[in-house]
Structure formats: C-alpha cells, structure tokens
Amino acid sequence: MFWQKKRKLYAPVDGVFVALQDVADEVFSSGMMGQGMAIEPTADTIVAPADVKVISASDTMKHALGLRLSNGCELLIHVGIDTVLLKNQGFVPLVEEGAKVKRGTPLLKFDPQLIKQNGLKQTVMMIVTEAKDQPIEWLPNLQELTGGKTAVSLLK
DSSP states (O other): OOOOOOEEEEOSSSEEEEEGGGSSOHHHHTTTTOEEEEEEESSSEEEOSSSEEEEEOOTTOTTEEEEEOTTSOEEEEEEEESGGGGTTTTEEEOSOTTOEEOTTOEEEEEOHHHHHHTTOEEEEEEEEEEOTTOOEEEOSSOOEEOTTTSEEEEEO
C-alpha cells in the first residue's frame, strides 16, 4: 500500500509539556530509552495515549507501563523520576497486562503528594521504545496538555 495512515499519540496525563532533553534524568533526557516527551502532571491518572495493548503492568514496577500499538510500535509510560525508590507505594494500576484498551482509558493512578513528600519529581515520560522503523513526528508548540485528548505525536 502506497499510502499509510498516520497514527496519533495523545498526552497520557493532564499537565504541562516538557521537552525530553529537559528532564532531570539522564537515562531519559539523553534519548537512551528512545524518542519521547515529558509532562509535569496536573492530574493523578495516566490514560491510554492511543488504542493499545498493555504489555507490561507489573506488580513490581507499578510506576511504569509498557504499551503496544496495533502496528507493533511500543511505548513506555514512566511516572516520576527515581520513583522506583517508593517501592510501589502511591501507585495503583487500573488495568492488567494483556488488556486491550481505547485511547483515554484510565491505566494508572498515582499519589502526587507522596511523590513530593519523598523529595522526588512527578514528571511523566512517554517514550517510543520500539518505532518499527517508522518516523516519529513530535508536534510543535505543545504547552498545556489534556490526557487522551491533546495530540502530541504522529507515527508516519
């Protein structure tokens, strides 16, 4: 097929856009995990950024989710910086591994106050960890984002 539909990714949480290179964690800001973006959240619920299958929702790492689009592209949504130190406290998964969900479906609740009280940042990162050789276009002029409603990226 000569013409392929572009797939949109939407913000996974309400908040303010942050360029990935400005994230205070070198593993993410360096692009080592893949291309992506970050959000300083103003809400406590992560939602599906597209129609996806949940491929990783572990009881041992409740602060992170792995998602797969129907075209095989994979995403990581990671809540907070160094939040692994909380040992899963303050994170409540709302879906199970293997679930197929629609864009905007709540996936995870987190406790922003607990994260702050422990001196950690609640920055949410969304990373394309497997692009399947598809170009990724991050949309310009992103500022205020609404989870599941504000388009942030196109997979061509």
